Each structure stands twice: as C-alpha cells, then as structure tokens.
Amino acid sequence: QVQLQQSGPGLVEPSQTLSLTCAISGDSVSSNSAAWNWIRQSPSRGLEWLGRTYYRSKWYNDYAVSVKSRITINPDTSRNQLSLQLNSVTPEDTAVYYCVRTDYDGKPRPFNWFDPWGQGTLVTVSS
C-alpha cells in the first residue's frame, strides 16, 4: 500500500520560499510507472495542479504556467521522497498543499489518475 507523508512549515512570510517534503512508502520515486505531483487547494482557486516529476530513463518535470517561474519539484532518490519549493510567495499562495501520485493503467496511451494523496499541509503566507 502506497503512503505519502508530508512535512514542512505551516507559516511562510511573504516574499520567502515555501518548502515541503513528501516521504514515499510502498513505491519508489524512481518508478517507471508513476509520476509524483504537487496539488494545492484554496477557497478562491479550488483544486489546482502545480506540477510533477517522473522518471522514464531520465528525470522529467512539468509545471503549471501559473507558477512556472517560481516552482521547483525535485526527487530525492536516496531518501525516496520528493520536495516542493515555491519562491517569492504572496498571500495568494495560502492553501492546503498535497503530494499526490499519478497512477497509470499500463496501456499504450494510458489512462491516469491521482491516487493516493498525502494528508495535506496547510501553508499560510503571512507576516
């Protein structure tokens, strides 16, 4: 059973960097059949996909345009975890942040879905 355990501060000052970590158990961050995402949820923006990292003979990243200039998602293979860094945060970045796996059904043009989700981390941007 795959489990994702998130950690990181719940309060970040404006203009600073938001940093979260997601520890993976029951799967590998280097898996050739999964991807690892960060998704956030706020009352104003709803559920918003931020980006992903995945390994297919080499590492790939994709990011949402809305945060592309500020976001970095990195895998840590030695600890089997992934991290999120979001720079220059503003109060608009206040949200619950989730670490989420993309699972695939293995077909040539595979269907994919988000499962499981981490427990979520409420990050408040405030001085």
Place this chain on the structure above:
Amino acid sequence: DIQMTQSPSSLSASVGDRVIITCRASQSLSSYLNWYQQKPGKAPKLLIYASSNLQSGVPSRFSGSESGTDFTLTISSLQPEDFATYYCQQSYGLPYTFGQGTKVEIK
C-alpha cells in the same frame, strides 16, 4: 487549458436518494475523466477513473458514465457516509484541471 464545469455546485438529498452529478468538459476527453470524494479536513479520495471504472474498495452504488463531453457521477442510493464534496478531474492533458466541486448535503 481544459475547463471543467460541474453542476450543481451543491445539492440537498436524503438517505436512499439517487444522486446525479454532472461535469462538462470544454473539449473531448476520450474518457480521460476521474471522480474524487472529499470529506472535511481530508484529502480527496479516488472513486472512479477513466470515466466509468470503479476504484478498488469503492462501493458499487457509485458509477460513472459519459456522453460526448458530458460526464456523470451517479450514487444509486445515498448513504450517510456519502455526504461530502465531489470533484471531477480531466487527465487528458496538461495542465490537469478539476471541476469546482459539488457539495452533497443532508436534506
């Protein structure tokens, strides 16, 4: 970006009722549509993937269907534990996008 429009945004229903939630995509998704259930203070939970496939462990009263760019989540007989917010999500292309949610409340 692919826009996902859910309706209704909220509904009141009684235990035993049949509940239907609709999600409309701004373009064809070729069945790349998933449904999630979220309870207060918890992360979303996968219910249905690829439009109509029930995730393991999810009760059979949940079902999904599609017609063109319209997708439907049906709860055949609402149970007390089903009161929650439901989201659709397209997995056809990046950026992955979600509907705004449908809150199912007790009547």
